[in-house]
Amino acid sequence: MRFNVSSIGDYYFCPRKFYLNKKMGFELFENSFEDNISGLLDELKSRDFSSPESKFVLDATKNILSEFGISFEDTSAFSMSFGRMFERDFIGNVLSGRIDELLVIGGRAFPIKFRFSKSTSENIWQSDKMEMLGYAYLLSKNFVVDKTFLFLLDKRRVFPINFNSISETQIENLFLRMIKTMKGNLPRIHANSRKCDSCSIKKECYHLDNL
Ligand code: SF4
Numbered sequence: 001m002r003f004n005v006s007s008i009g010d011y012y013f014c015p016r017k018f019y020l021n022k023k024m025g026f027e028l029f030e031n032s033f034e035d036n037i038s039g040l041l042d043e044l045k046s047r048d049f050s051s052p053e054s055k056f057v058l059d060a061t062k063n064i065l066s067e068f069g070i071s072f073e074d075t076s077a078f079s080m081s082f083g084r085m086f087e088r089d090f091i092g093n094v095l096s097g098r099i100d101e102l103l104v105i106g107g108r109a110f111p112i113k114f115r116f117s118k119s120t121s122e123n124i125w126q127s128d129k130m131e132m133l134g135y136a137y138l139l140s141k142n143f144v145v146d147k148t149f150l151f152l153l154d155k156r157r158v159f160p161i162n163f164n165s166i167s168e169t170q171i172e173n174l175f176l177r178m179i180k181t182m183k184g185n186l187p188r189i190h191a192n193s194r195k196c197d198s199c200s201i202k203k204e205c206y207h208l209d210n211l
Pocket of ligand 1: 013015017018188189190195196199200203
């Protein structure tokens, strides 16, 4: 089986959502994220920092680099790549993902993901955190990875998320559960109705239970 790292976030948010999308082919109708991200990546690649989003990304990236005593202008000390695809095998399955922004400083890599959607709280969802750990897991095959950063563009905030051997085991266990779910029946409706209220396929999901 092949899984995208974004599926980890979907699965952690709700196994039924993951199943409806991956096994039954339901579209998730997430907002125009793809359009937003490609526009932002184009701006960042061409070093066009004129939009408020790209200006925020520039400033936040500068702050991260300054923690290492590196200036953004000193491009010999770090490298950045945008929208690069990575893959990693896991017991005969493949985990893949496209990293929005990747900072490489020495042998250490820092995956960065941009969130465009409106945040409903001051904190991040656990599912976002697990997705970021999934990116760290994916990259830890090629780099030393101990920290990832989630940029919330609507709030102009950056959340650092640490990655260690415990989180590596968490991701592998989650991955095993995802594989098992794919082989089973449609999971039940999630017990947390707040999640359902913010879910893009609530109508279709609930309709299935009324058939
Ligand atoms: S509506 Fe609720 S149970 Fe259904 S997929 Fe969405 S979060 Fe899961």
